[in-house]
Amino acid sequence: xxxxxxxxxxxxxxxxxxxxxxxxxxxxxxxxxxxxxxxxxxxxxxxxxxxxxxxxxxxxxxxxxxxxxxxxxxxxxxxxxxxxxxxxxxxxxxxxxxxxxxxxxxxxxxxxxxxxxxxxxxxxxxxxxxxxxxxxxxxxxxxxxxxxxxxxxxxxxxxxxxxxxxxxxxxxxxxxxxxxxxxxxxxxxxxxxxxxxxxxxxxxxxxxxxxxxxxxxxxxxxxxxxxxxxxxxxxxxxxxxxxxxxxxxxxxxxxxxxxxxxxxxxxxxxxxxxxxxxxx
Numbered sequence: 284x285x286x287x288x289x290x291x292x293x294x295x296x297x298x299x300x301x302x303x304x305x306x307x308x309x310x311x312x313x314x315x316x317x318x319x320x321x322x323x324x325x326x327x328x329x330x331x332x333x334x335x336x337x338x339x340x341x342x343x344x345x346x347x348x349x350x351x352x353x354x355x356x357x358x359x360x361x362x363x364x365x366x367x368x369x370x371x372x373x374x375x376x377x378x379x380x381x382x383x384x385x386x387x388x389x390x391x392x393x394x395x396x397x398x399x400x401x402x403x404x405x406x407x408x409x410x411x412x413x414x415x416x417x418x419x420x421x422x423x424x425x426x427x428x429x430x431x432x433x434x435x436x437x438x439x440x441x442x443x444x445x446x447x448x449x450x451x452x453x454x455x456x457x458x459x460x461x462x463x464x465x466x467x468x469x470x471x472x473x474x475x476x477x478x479x480x481x482x483x484x485x486x487x488x489x490x491x492x493x494x495x496x497x498x499x500x501x502x503x504x505x506x507x508x509x510x511x512x513x514x515x516x517x518x519x520x521x522x523x524x525x526x527x528x529x530x531x532x533x534x535x536x537x538x539x540x541x542x543x544x545x546x547x548x549x550x551x552x553x554x555x556x557x558x559x560x561x562x563x
Contacts, residue, residue: 289362289421296360296421300414303407304353310403311346311353317396318343319514322522330400331390331473337525338474340518345375345481348511355503362421364503367495369415371487373408378456378480380404386473431498431557437550438492445489448482455479467536468525484511498554505551512544 289297317328322336322343333339352368359365383390383404391397426432455462459475470478488504495501519526519537526533 287417289418291420292423294362294421294423296356296362296365297414297418300418301357301360303410303414304356306410307403307407308350308353308357310399311350313399315343315346315350318346319518328396329391330394330397333474334471335469335522335525337468337518337522338470338478340522341515342477342481344511344514344518345484347514348484348507351507351510352504355506359503362418363423363497363500366415366418366422367488367491367500368504368507369411369418371484372411373415374483374487375480376404376407376411378483379477380408382456382473382476382480385476389471389473426497427499429558431554432496433492433498433501433554435496438496441489441550442491442493445486445492447486449486449490452479452482452484452486455482465530465532467530467533468527498557502551502554505547505554509544509547509551512540512547515540516544 287297287299289295317325318333318339320343321328322333322339325339326332329339333342349372352365352372356365356368383401390400455466456476456479459470459472459479462470462475462478463472466475466478485508488501488508492501519540526537528534
């Protein structure tokens, strides 16, 4: 039974959780290529037509973070190092599944990409939730032998910022008209909900900083966020004509994601340096 249920405190990633990670990775890799490298061809290649291209690249950037995350799950096999990604994945997948049902008529029914999309977002919320529930007790709750504490002021700033991002994403999903009127680039009801779902990802991770100060609990989560932020910044620079610069949120978005990249990079470098200089 211990093979399928966590032994409290053993920090092991269960085979079921590894299986879910391996299952999701190919979908994310294909979606990244289609959305980020071929954003102007979603009408022919993807599950639904996404306009403007910046929206496709924004979603693709989120998948890049997901690829990095699930790769770490199968590589590290230490539960406390990846556990905070799973609530974010469950929420994100649930929101995209709901968006699919709410805007069913916008999808390319019968297209292989739609079949893959539908399978992914029908199954992933439940599979990721089961993985989370089965593995939840494995966290030993103590720092690793080589670990550092994230300073409380940093945790408060990022945790509160995460709460704001999570709330903004949920509002955008629940009331897409807000995004259509105010967002940094042109949205439809469907793409407003998708953008909102993406915004919940960093928020649902960073909130945990309010209750956990172990650097090893967030080290690999921040790697995933850095990968995603790097692609988001490249996307808005390449597709800067898609931004509605007469809207304040266009400037806030561009400055915000650029600033976030700098902040996360600085924190990551601090954490790595602190690990190297830590005695013992």
